[in-house]
Amino acid sequence: MTHTPAASGPSGDYDPDSSEPQPPGSLAALIGRVLAEIDALQFASFSKDTALDLGLLLVELGRQRSLPIAIDITKGEQVLFHAALDGATPDNERWINAKKRTAQRYEVPSLLVGLRARAAGGLIEDNAWFDQMEFAAHGGAFPIYVRGTGAVAVVTVSGLPQKADHELVVEALRLVLAPESTTP
Secondary structure, eight states: OOOOOOOSSTTOOOOTTOOSOOOTTHHHHHHHHHHHHHHHOEESOOOHHHHHHHHHHHHHHHHHTTOOOEEEEEETTEEEEEEEOTTOOHHHHHHHHHHHHHHHHHSSOHHHHHHHHHHTTSOGGGSTTOOTTTOOOSSOEEEEEETTTEEEEEEEEESSOHHHHHHHHHHHHHHHHHHHHTOO
16 A cells, blocks of 8 residues: 555645645545544554554554654653654654644544634634644644543654645554454
């Protein structure tokens, strides 16, 4: 499976990084897709071994595609996995922490926080109460959900356009969860 960053264009996908007019209905469609991902990407349980598997899979995908990314999986205050691939910069660490705090605070993917603000007619960053030194409503941080429990950790990728960061995390979650979904 190859990863190509999605962008606004002939496909009609919403691009949160574009200042160009977006296709009608594309924002609502992307919000719906992220909500469906939340429902679909839930673990039966999540352990440190699972975090390692997920982190190593993201490293493998990043290396195969020569992606300049940093990866983080954190449960509460404990870092379960962290890596920076060739091309990642110290700025990626700031983005990881800010996106992770957003996903932890709202218990939804950081992309969804930003998209919901746009759907309400603005940017969350325009609100005085939103501290951009602490939080970032940009894609790339996705809570780890355990069925019946809720969010227990956060996996974050930084280094690509925000939608591509989000999609890489979703791809890895789908691959890690694939064996679980085939178990009775």
